[in-house]
Amino acid sequence: xxxxxxxxxxxxxxxxxxxxxxxxxxxxxxxxxxxxxxxxxxxxxxxxxxxxxxxxxxxxxxxxxxxxxxxxxxxxxxxxxxxxxxxxxxxxxxxxxxxxxxxxxxxxxxxxxxxxxxxxxxxxxxxxxxxxxxxxxxxxxxxxxxxxxxxxxxxxxxxxxxxxxxxxxxxxxxxxxxxxxxxxxxxxxxx
Amino acid sequence: xxxxxxxxxxxxxxxxxxxxxxxxxxxxxxxxxxxxxxxxxxxxxxxxxxxxxxxxxxxxxxxxxxxxxxxxxxxxxxxxxxxxxxxxxxxxxxxxxxxxxxxxxxxxxxxxxxxxxxxxxxxxxxxxxxxxxxxxxxxxxxxxxxxxxxxxxxxxxxxxxxxxxxxxxxxxxxxxxxxxx
Numbered sequence: 001x002x003x004x005x006x007x008x009x010x011x012x013x014x015x016x017x018x019x020x021x022x023x024x025x026x027x028x029x030x031x032x033x034x035x036x037x038x039x040x041x042x043x044x045x046x047x048x049x050x051x052x053x054x055x056x057x058x059x060x061x062x063x064x065x066x067x068x069x070x071x072x073x074x075x076x077x078x079x080x081x082x083x084x085x086x087x088x089x090x091x092x093x094x095x096x097x098x099x100x101x102x103x104x105x106x107x108x109x110x111x112x113x114x115x116x117x118x119x120x121x122x123x124x125x126x127x128x129x130x131x132x133x134x135x136x137x138x139x140x141x142x143x144x145x146x147x148x149x150x151x152x153x154x155x156x157x158x159x160x161x162x163x164x165x166x167x168x169x170x171x172x173x174x175x176x177x178x179x180x181x182x183x184x185x186x187x188x189x190x191x
Numbered sequence: 192x193x194x195x196x197x198x199x200x201x202x203x204x205x206x207x208x209x210x211x212x213x214x215x216x217x218x219x220x221x222x223x224x225x226x227x228x229x230x231x232x233x234x235x236x237x238x239x240x241x242x243x244x245x246x247x248x249x250x251x252x253x254x255x256x257x258x259x260x261x262x263x264x265x266x267x268x269x270x271x272x273x274x275x276x277x278x279x280x281x282x283x284x285x286x287x288x289x290x291x292x293x294x295x296x297x298x299x300x301x302x303x304x305x306x307x308x309x310x311x312x313x314x315x316x317x318x319x320x321x322x323x324x325x326x327x328x329x330x331x332x333x334x335x336x337x338x339x340x341x342x343x344x345x346x347x348x349x350x351x352x353x354x355x356x357x358x359x360x361x362x363x364x365x366x367x368x369x370x371x372x
Contacts, residue, residue: 012348014245014246014247015245015246016245016347016348016351016352017245017246017247018243018245018351019242019319020242020248021247021248022312022315022319023347024247025312026340026347027347027348030340030344030346030347030348031346034344035346042305045304045305045308045309046288046301046304046305048308048312049301049304049305049307049308050281050284050285050288051281052208052308052311053208054208054277054280054281054284055204055205055206055207055208055276055277055280056204056205056207056249056273056274056276056277056278056280056281057204057214057247057248057249057250057273057274057277059246059247059248059250060247060249060250060274060277060278060281061277061278061281064277064278064281064282064285065281065284065285068282068285068286069285069289072289078286082282085278085281085282085285086278089274089278092246092247093246093247093250093270093274095245095246096244096245096246096247096250096251096254097246097250097251097254097266097270099244099245099246100240100241100244100246100251100254100255100258101254101258101266103240103244104240104255104258104259113362114362114363114365114366115358115359115362115363115366116359116362117362118358118359118361118362118363118365119354119355119358119359119362120243120358121323121324121358122332122354122355122357122358122361123351123354123355123358124322124323125323125325125329125332125333125336125354126332126333126336126350126351126353126354127319127323127351128316128319128320128323128325128333128336129332129333129334129335129336129337129338129340129350130336130337130340130347130350130351131312131315131316131319132313132316132333132336132337132341133336133337133338133339133340133341133347134312135309135312135313135316136337136341137340137341138308138309138312139309142305143305143306143308143309144305144306144309145302152302155303156302156305156306157306159303159306159307159310160306160307160309160310161310162310163306163307163310163311163314164310164313164314167310167311167314167315168314168317168318174311175208177307177310177311178304178307178308178311181303181304181306181307182300182301182303182304182307183300183303184303185299185300185301185302185303185304186296186299186300186303188303189299189302189303190299
């Protein structure tokens with residue numbers, strides 16, 4: 001039953017996402033692309049592009065889109081896919097929301113505990129690795145084309161380097177970078 | 192008041208592109224300046240807590256503020272307001288792209304987008320490393336985590352669990368050592 005599996009998968013993704021939407025990318029990738037093969041790497045990258053360009057939290061957007069595509073890829077009907085996207089978004093926020101309430105009521109005064117503090121510090125370090133892994137997994141033929149001296153690979157590398165430079169050095173708005181890359185792709189590959 | 196919660200978070204969710212952290216300025220304006228639900232200081236406290244907790248950052252903020260103002264139903268209003276429009280929009284786009292994914296123009300655009308998206312994920316790693324205070328002594332933690340996931344296909348869930356357990360143990364032992372001195 002794919003809807004149930006979606007619910008369980010996104011329940012896990014939600015509760016283990018520490019450090020925002022980017023950390024969630026690594027989890028969704030591992031669960032949906034690597035383990036369950038509900039999405040191809042290429043579809044996953046496309047979902048990320050769309051999720052970052054549309055309004056709202058990236059985590060919600062990615063869950064909605066991934067839930068829909070996963071059901072469609074399994075050959076499910078459209079209504080089931082729409083339902084799947086809603087289930088994914090609901091599941092991803094369910095446990096964190098409940099946890100927030102618990103913490104709000106009982107635990108906020110334990111935050112200065114040195115063990116809890118150390119736990120969050122080490123988790124923040126691991127999350128940096130998580131996000132790096134998400135980027136590393138995507139460095140492949142699905143995103144860059146076949147390795148070698150062909151147009152797509154060279155153009156992809158140039159786009160990667162340019163976007164990386166502007167994002168890292170100048171903190172350029174990601175939406176601008178995504179739109180510009182899309183326009184570049186349309187122009188270069190139409191020549 | 193429930194309506195205000197819904198309306199404010201509807202605005203915050205609908206008019207910010209690029210994820211939770213982009214929402215902070217608009218959220219502050221709505222919640223602190225306009226509605227005066229929280230003081231500046233309380234807002235920063237809430238921010239720190241929402242960042243430390245698992246899940247979607249913006250939804251955690253909506254939960255905390257909704258709960259403070261209106262209990263359980265307050266949460267429903269704030270969270271629903273925050274995610275309703277994004278979900279509807281994304282669904283429309285998902286259906287749209289499903290139909291047009293074999294279209295040459297759409298494919299060309301995405302061929303340009305894909306390497307850009309990878310770069311957009313890679314770039315913040317280095318800024319995040321600075322914020323997480325990565326040093327020569329602890330750099331093995333992020334590097335090891337990345338390699339385990341990337342090369343060995345270990346689930347990030349195990350990495351997070353191990354980091355949490357390791358951190359707790361480390362903090363506990365260190366606290367005891369300092370206590371015995």
